[in-house]
Amino acid sequence: VQLQESGPGLVKPSQTLSLTCTVSGDSITANGAVWGWIRQPPGKEPEWMGAIDTSGSSYYNPSLKNRTSISRDTSKNQFTLQLSSIAPRNSAVYCCGRGKGGWSAWGQATQVTVSS
Numbered sequence: 133v134q135l136q137e138s139g140p141g142l143v144k145p146s147q148t149l150s151l152t153c154t155v156s157g158d159s160i161t162a163n164g165a166v167w168g169w170i171r172q173p174p175g176k177e178p179e180w181m182g183a184i185d186t187s188g189s190s191y192y193n194p195s196l197k198n199r200t201s202i203s204r205d206t207s208k209n210q211f212t213l214q215l216s217s218i219a220p221r222n223s224a225v226y227c228c229g230r231g232k233g234g235w236s237a238w239g240q241a242t243q244v245t246v247s248s
Contacts, residue, residue, distance in 0.1 A: 133157040135228050135239035143246050149215040153228030153239060154208070161186050161206055165232040169202065169213045171224040171244075183231065184211050220246045 139151035153167070160167050168183030168191075182192035182202050190202045196215070204211040215222065227241035 133230060133237045135230065135237060137226065137228050137239045137242040139226075139242060139244070141243055141245060143218055143244060144248050145219055145246055147218055149213070149218045149222070149244060149246075151213045151226055151228075151242065151244070152210050153212070154210050155230070156209070158230065160184075160204055160209055160211055165230055166191075167204075167211050167228065167230055168235075169226060169228050171222075171226045173221070173224040181213065181215075218246050222246050 134156045136154045137151055143149050163186055166183045166185045169181040170178050171181055172178040180193055181196055182190060182200050184190045184202045184204055188204060192200050199216045201214040202211060223246045224244060225241045226244050228239045229235050230237040
């Protein structure tokens with residue numbers, strides 16, 4: 133399986149960040165897997181943001197639930213993260229992954245900088 137993140141590398145404060153993960157080698161609707169996002173700000177531990185399962189149900193980190201949305205496009209085998217009201221402190225490396233018997237497959241990750 134391969135995962136590839138895409139989206140803007142620079143976002144202005146208060147905007148909504150949208151990142152898409154394109155999956156190849158597996159189907160996001162196949163049973164037994166969930167598809168999610170993590171991020172790691174500089175000098176901090178990785179933070180799990182949320183995931184979407186094969187039925188399309190989404191799960192979020194409670195601390196981000198009000199600002200986070202994860203959706204999918206099954207025709208393109210993609211899932212998308214949206215994070216609203218983004219702030220400079222949300223600058224981080226964002227990464228998508230597959231959870232299947234553990235989180236064992238990840239994209240290359242993408243740097244997102246929030247700055248005016």
